[in-house]
Amino acid sequence: xxxxxxxxxxxxxxxxxxxxxxxxxxxxxxxxxxxxxxxxxxxxxxxxxxxxxxxxxxxxxxxxxxxxxxxxxxxxxxxxxxxxxxxxxxxxxxxxxxxxxxxxxxxxxxxxxxxxxxxxxxxxxxxxxxxxxxxxxxxxxxxxxxxxxxxxxxxxxxxxxxxxxxxxxxxxxxxxxxxxxxxxxxxxxxxxxxxxxxxxxxxxxxxxxxxxxxxxxxxxxxxxxxxxxxxxxxxxxxxxxxxxxxxxxxxxxxxxxxxxxxxxxxxxxxxxxxxxxxxxxxxxxxxxxxxxxxxxxxxxxxxxxxxxxxxxxxxxxxxxxxxxxxxxxxxxxxxxxxxxxxxxxxxxxxxxxxxxxxxxxxxxxxxxxxxxxxxxxxxxxxxxxxxxxxxxxxxxxxxxxxxxxxxxxxxxxxxxxxxxxxxxxxxxxxxxxxxxxxxxxxxxxxxxxxxxxxxxxxxxxxxxxxxxxxxxxxxxxxxxxxxxxxxxxxxxxxxxxxxxxxxxxxxxxxxxxxxxxxxxxxxxxxxxxxxxxxx
Numbered sequence: 140x141x142x143x144x145x146x147x148x149x150x151x152x153x154x155x156x157x158x159x160x161x162x163x164x165x166x167x168x169x170x171x172x173x174x175x176x177x178x179x180x181x182x183x184x185x186x187x188x189x190x191x192x193x194x195x196x197x198x199x200x201x202x203x204x205x206x207x208x209x210x211x212x213x214x215x216x217x218x219x220x221x222x223x224x225x226x227x228x229x230x231x232x233x234x235x236x237x238x239x240x241x242x243x244x245x246x247x248x249x250x251x252x253x254x255x256x257x258x259x260x261x262x263x264x265x266x267x268x269x270x271x272x273x274x275x276x277x278x279x280x281x282x283x284x285x286x287x288x289x290x291x292x293x294x295x296x297x298x299x300x301x302x303x304x305x306x307x308x309x310x311x312x313x314x315x316x317x318x319x320x321x322x323x324x325x326x327x328x329x330x331x332x333x334x335x336x337x338x339x340x341x342x343x344x345x346x347x348x349x350x351x352x353x354x355x356x357x358x359x360x361x362x363x364x365x366x367x368x369x370x371x372x373x374x375x376x377x378x379x380x381x382x383x384x385x386x387x388x389x390x391x392x393x394x395x396x397x398x399x400x401x402x403x404x405x406x407x408x409x410x411x412x413x414x415x416x417x418x419x420x421x422x423x424x425x426x427x428x429x430x431x432x433x434x435x436x437x438x439x440x441x442x443x444x445x446x447x448x449x450x451x452x453x454x455x456x457x458x459x460x461x462x463x464x465x466x467x468x469x470x471x472x473x474x475x476x477x478x479x480x481x482x483x484x485x486x487x488x489x490x491x492x493x494x495x496x497x498x499x500x501x502x503x504x505x506x507x508x509x510x511x512x513x514x515x516x517x518x519x520x521x522x523x524x525x526x527x528x529x530x531x532x533x534x535x536x537x538x539x540x541x542x543x544x545x546x547x548x549x550x551x552x553x554x555x556x557x558x559x560x561x562x563x564x565x566x567x568x569x570x571x572x573x574x575x576x577x578x579x580x581x582x583x584x585x586x587x588x589x590x591x592x593x594x595x596x597x598x599x600x601x602x603x604x605x606x607x608x609x610x611x612x613x614x615x616x617x618x619x620x621x622x623x624x625x626x627x628x629x630x631x632x633x634x635x636x637x638x639x640x641x642x643x644x645x646x647x648x649x650x651x652x653x654x655x656x657x658x659x660x661x662x663x664x665x666x667x668x669x670x671x672x673x674x
Contacts, residue, residue: 183655185379185671191654194388194397194406198361201344204276204327205285210576211646211663212407220366220383220667222327222349223373225254225273226318227660228578230427233484235318238666239268239328239350239373241304249315249614252308253301260373262330262350270306274298276328284337289324291593315616316581322661323582352378352668362387372668379656379671398422398649405650407663409576411472417649425657428473428480429644430584431575435534436638438569440599444517445569450546451636452493453503454570457541458534459495460641467530473643477629478575478584480643484618485580487626492633492640497541504542511545517569518549522558527572534570563594573597576644576662580625585609588628588637600637 199214201207202221207214225240237243241255260268280287281294297309310317328350333343347355350373353366363386368378386403388394394406395413399420408414417424435454437445445451460474479486508514521531535548548570553561561567577583586595589609590602605628612624646663656669 184674185656185669186674187376187379187671189380189672190382190384191380191405191670191672192384192386192403194391194394194403195385196391197387199364202347202355203329203333203340203343205279205282205287205340206344209288209327211661211665212409215662215664216407217364217366217385218327219351219664220353221347221351221355222329223351223668224322224326224660224664224666225256225328226322226326227664227666228319228322230578230659233579235322243318243321245315245317249313249317250310252310252317254306254308254321256304256306257373258304260350261371262332262348263354263369263371264330264332264348266330266332267303268328268350269303270300271303272331273306273328274300275331275334277325279334279340280325292320292324314613316579316613319579319581353383356382374668377668379669383667395420395422395649398651401651404654405648405657407665408647408649409645409663411468411645413649414645414647415469415471417647421652423650423652423654423657424647425650425659426645426647427578427659427663428482429576429578429646429662430478430480430483430486430580431577431587432475432478432480432640432644433572433574433642434475434638434640436571436573436598437636438566438571438599439601439635439637440566443569444515447507448635449503450507450515451639453500453507453542454538455493455636455639456496456500456503457537458639458641461495463533463641466533467526468642473645475640475643478632478638478640479625479629480645485622485625487622487629490626490629490633492636494639500541501543504545508542508545511543514545514547516547516549518551518567519570520551520553520558520562520568521572523552523554528552530572563597566599571597573638574644576646578661580609580621581613585613588632598637600635602631602635605631 193216195216196212199207199217202217204218204222207218209215209218224238226235226243227238229236239257239260241257243252243254245252254273256268256270262268277293277298280289295311299307301307329343330348333339333348345358352369352372354369355364356367357365363384366383368381372378395416397403398406399422414424437451439446464470464472464474473481476491481488519531519535521527531550535550538546538548562571575583575587586592587597588600588605589596590600590606608624608627612621615621646659648657648659650657653673655673656671658666658669660666
């Protein structure tokens with residue numbers, strides 16, 4: 140499980156050195172941080188009324204679930220406010236819990252699942268959120284014009300409406316963790332009226348219709364969105380806030396200061412330096428640790444230079460996660476040992492990816508290049524953001540130095556809109572920086588590692604033993620069975636090195652202490668129905 144940490148420190152911490160704060164930040168998420176009367180307790184009952192301003196990263200791509208970026212720091216916060224969710228994964232228990240769904244249960248083979256909805260839920264346009272609405276919403280992902288990330292999943296499902304509240308879902312093969320797939324990919328249900336035509340769907344990008352706690356009042360492009368309480372929300376008496384304004388941050392490095400100064404009430408971050416700053420300022424911090432992490436992803440496909448696992452190992456051995464943490468995260472992050480975060484009950488903490496052995500790295504580079512007589516050139520595709528470019532330059536220098544310049548790293552900086560095509564579709568890279576966040580290995584890590592998972596397998600990694608272990612884990616909800624299977628995955632990853640994880644992922648809200656009811660779920664989404672101001 141991944142506990143949601145809640146903590147706030149007195150403002151006396153302003154006088155402490157950041158080194159102490161870093162030690163506090165590094166405490167494992169499995170050991171819940173201390174909380175006080177001003178911590179944003181997810182179980183507290185806020186007062187009714189009031190307004191909230193949240194800082195967000197950038198402009199929304201759109202507000203229907205097929206166009207929007209569903210990650211928490213993309214459009215996920217907007218979507219969960221507008222549509223609510225069918226299910227949510229609880230970081231305190233590691234289990235999937237129902238929200239608009241009343242239950243989601245498998246048969247004895249985990250081949251056929253039944254989704255049962257709560258009675259009486261309606262969209263803000265008055266249409267019922269029933270089994271037919273869910274079926275329609277899921278099948279819309281199949282529209283090739285939308286290029287939905289969930290299309291491949293839905294294509295394999297057989298959906299049958301049993302009655303107004305129950306939907307039968309037959310899978311292509313048993314999956315005891317399919318509810319996690321729904322919570323990750325199929326959680327947002329728009330009104331069927333917005334799906335009746337291409338015109339209606341396009342209109343819903345700026346005029347969305349959901350059954351969530353809030354409705355869109357105003358969208359000023361380049362500035363902010365304002366959401367107002369949905370008076371017909373299915374949970375009577377909720378939500379608590381009158382309005383939520385999501386304002387685009389002009390400089391994310393100043394977001395924590397903005398919350399402290401009262402210019403905003405809430406922000407999301409994954410930057411450990413900002414988390415340390417928030418702690419130092421005495422702000423309310425809620426945090427979940429996530430598996431996956433920030434990594435160098437290697438293109439392992441045939442005919443690429445890094446199809447050679449010894450070269451991938453040489454690169455890993457030329458790097459030091461502690462040095463990366465010091466250089467880029469001021470020593471306040473969590474250097475990774477592998478694809479599982481350090482508090483995960485499913486990962487084996489005794490296993491870690493190889494690193495920081497320059498002599499061994501040099502020997503492997505010499506072997507691969509015939510002592511420099513056959514130099515190797517690789518392409519590093521880096522997104523055009525300051526952090527990504529700085530990381531790429533750092534790795535380029537470390538690799539070329541460790542190889543005694545027998546490996547040359549060509550750095551190609553790509554505008555963000557170009558990255559998906561070049562890296563994910565054209566697969567034209569040898570190294571790229573990748574960030575993966577997973578509250579559970581299902582489905583994210585399965586898709587990242589399984590040889591038959593398609594584009595989600597960024598590295599092109601193929602290992603039958605890994606495939607078999609992932610499939611064994613998918614068939615079980617027993618923690619011991621799953622952990623043993625994932626241990627086998629870890630062993631193979633150490634042998635094969637399809638990537639090098641150097642920093643653990645985390646999702647954090649930084650809030651004013653007057654805010655309460657903060658409940659994170661999944662990869663860092665917010666359950667908006669319980670968020671409000673202290674009584």
